[in-house]
Amino acid sequence: MKAPAADQLRLLDLQAVDLSIDQLAHKKRTLPEHAEIEKTAASLAELRDELAGAESVVEGLDRKIRGLENEVEQVRARAERDTQRMQSGAVGAKELERLQHEVDSLGARQSALEDDELVLMEERENADSVRSGVQDRFDAANEGLAALEVRRDAIENEIDADVAARTAEREPIAASIPEDLRALYEKLRASSGGIGAAALRARRCGGCRIELYGTALQEARAADEDEVLRCEECRRILVRTGESGL
Structure with missing residues (x-):
């Protein structure tokens, strides 16, 4: 899947809001x-x-x-x-x-x-x-x-x-993200404990905390800017940032 880098970055904004909503729901339940x-x-x-x-x-x-x-x-x-x-x-x-x-x-x-x-x-x-x-x-x-x-x-x-x-x-954040990318995010979020997209920082997945190495690291480095990356370990969307360390 491909999506503009700016749209992928907005996934992190959407994830942050969704996480806060989930935390509020958890707080209410507990x-x-x-x-x-x-x-x-x-x-x-x-x-x-x-x-x-x-x-x-x-x-x-x-x-x-x-x-x-x-x-x-x-x-x-x-x-x-x-x-x-x-x-x-x-x-x-x-x-x-x-x-x-x-x-x-x-x-x-x-x-x-x-x-x-x-x-x-x-x-x-x-x-x-x-x-x-x-x-x-x-x-x-x-x-x-x-x-x-x-x-x-x-x-x-x-x-x-x-x-x-x-x-x-x-x-408005969700509406600004392409439908196919948002659908993938929602699907992953539902099956991955509420986290569908995670930032890649210092070559480490923000979802499962596993560091990229070997072939996975090389592929991430070689991927086009609009390529939607997935963590090989947890399968969440990996969003590249200025701190990705690639």
Whole structure:
């Protein structure tokens, strides 16, 4: 392939812009915020499960406490009814004795239930404290995630703006290069890690860093100015400059 030396030199300008765009894309993909967001999101998911468990414990204790409260109320109501019957004077001595025994038993039952309720209320207080602690950690993690996302978005917007500027810079450079030369460059860039053209400096390929010697060096020296050279090692386009050392 042949192309004017000036067009070949513009390949280096195009390559520099493309490399900067690739670097910006890499920067966007590998922002440390991505890993931090992923880690925080995972922690948040664990805290969400932990919070659900803590809330379940509190709700379970609330149900038990309500159950005991209902039972205490039933025992108290029954004791009051028995006491009213005893005080009515309408029962015999034997029934009075039975009612008194039942009232005493109900009183003992109520006392035991109230003791159990106090124990449960203490457990509930502790469980609520645990739940509050988990909620605080969950809220902090959620706020941290939101802050990370805001920071990531701001950085990505800056990168996108830089990419847009570099892309606008690229267009006139690409348009000034002959279509066949540009097509070869694009093909090589896609298959060679983003570098399709490299400067030849001090007889060394700027792409693979291999120095030209022997037949390859002689052919490069003998090539016409408009001949498009290719590196024998990496096959990228070799662009001759004033520093090529030929």
